[in-house]
Amino acid sequence: MSRSPSALLSIASIVTSMTAVAIGNGMMLAYVPFVLTRSMAPEWVPGAAVTAIAFGGLVGCVLAGPLIRRVGHARAFSCSMALVILAAVLISLGINPALWILARGLYGAAANTNFIIAQSWLNHASDNRWRGKAMALFYMAYVIGLGTGAWLFGQVPLEGNFAPIATIFFTAIAILPIGLTRLPTPPAPTRVRIDIAMAWHSSPVAFIGVLASGGLSMLVQGFTPIYAAANAMSQRDVATLMFVMQFGLLLIQYPMGALSDRVDRRIVLIATSALITGAGLAALVVSFDRLWLLMLVFAIFAGAVETIYSIANAHANDRTDPDDFVPLASTLLVAWSTAATLVPMLVTALTPVFGARVFIHATMAVALLYAAFVLLRLRSRARVPPQLREAFELKSAQVPNVAQLSEAEPRPE
Template structure:
């Protein structure tokens, strides 16, 4: 059945909802590690809270599809929002490290479920000629929301439970636009189809790039506030997290546009070297020069996010459109697995090597991936003329989950 004509304005309810969610999430991403670090929780606890988010995201990848098939997109969205609220309420009960780790795991489940629901809905609601703009608007609004949440954290007292209460407020607000939307509900989603051999055959560089970006993103975004909380004030931590969210605006788009003109693998190597350079600068610049350090970490975060977006574009370049659904499914699972394992290793190693362990880990992952890409470049000379999809503005904080819920009903 033909859908009625739609426009960019028609998806406003989804974008507004996820922006409200992002404000609360941005606040908690700064609040939880800051409080755990400042109140002297065991050294492994803040890192475990970061790992719990990623592990919860992996669980969300598994349960989201069956949940949406059972109750539909709108009700599933409300359920995931309920998990975000429960997570914040657990945090509001006081500083109980194990309880907070469980709470961050619940948030991780909800976060990936939210992304799967909203990206599927956006894909269904948008038309081909403006789908790219819709996705770019969605990603940008979410990142701005994360930055706004971090900025807001710097304006409230860290003592007490005001931060989780504000998170509950914004999450409750996020339910309203989806509850009142007139957008048609997408059809029942397809089963999640994971096909690692297919993705490896099509592009080993892309698969390894998504694995690298999962670890890089969670390590840099998750451990930076832990690192900063030991050295600067709450307001400075909030400002650092705020600036980091905008690093990808100034790094990702130029590098992505460049990758549309030359071999994306060359740009991936250059991006990895940029990650290493930013890591070395982060080790060199002290918190006494906070403004410069903020710029360094903005560069660090922007380069990390760029690895994901270019690897994703490279995968789509080399995959038949008929395989886009298993491609997205496999890459999301790979991203989530890496985002769990790498922070876990950093958490284990931090007591032995200090708070800068996450910087060394990010540099090591970037160097290993750059070496792999260089090896592939030398090993296999690929065709000069190839079909290439345009670069899309993406963030590794919002893995491409939309295809997990593509419709089973295909036009005959």
């Protein structure tokens, strides 16, 4: 397959579309928990809104494949964008805890559907020789979009409904590049099985790691703005904090991932769990008066959490037959979404009793339990030689590798 201008333009359209979605998402990730925490809503409501995103994502994992098979990628993309817009409309109506929790659930379902469609389209449109670069561009653009959206949150009026209307604006823009693309849509996906037994047999360390990362990611990304708002941090400071955290995903993942290509990935997972614990301890003691130090700590916190996800995925692929990559990816995504729902649900229930910082303690507890599990497994299974490993790729639980859920045929050579 040649790298034709039309193919590159179509890929740029997909990346541009998802970047516009990310800007709106970045705004809502900061806006919803901040406003709910500052409102008269019960203390459990902001956490419930975080949990709803993960639960919606789990529903999206189940429903996206049948939807794409029924109407195709382009129409399914329009439907998922419509859900994002509908969710923002519900939020724009004013503070209503029930409506806002429902809205975040709708967004979660739409988000996973968006990723399934976008990554599947990129996989099928890209040549093998530059597919990795295309996916890296997609990942980087989305993370930059998230950070930009978080920064924009600090620039808009908190009163009124400007933020959700801005989200509607960026989502509407996102529909245009996909609607105008001339790239043929990928073939309809086949049904992909969820095989927990296979995933566990391939690598218990990877399977439990993805479960752990689901809870870790939603705790750090979802509860940090709640914690900041509860400590009277200003809107602009919260926006800057969320902006810096997104780039922590890149700065921590790459060196740890590169290290995992040279030494046993399980050792790097233990080291990363220790880094999460250390960052959590620092987050508990650093003063909100030392804003830039606080931001550095939370950037490390967020980056280390996402590193668990990416290295666990690489470790799973190291130990799995290539014929099982598709069901493995599907199973790990569902496992991640399940843990991302249950762990924040538990923390939401504990927050009114122990306060807003309980999510930090919960994050450290999950990291320590996972490190202990990996230590036990380190004695019971051999190390995979470097020459037999999959190359490490930057990945994020916020940008899940969900394209495999919609693969129908071998990708083009």
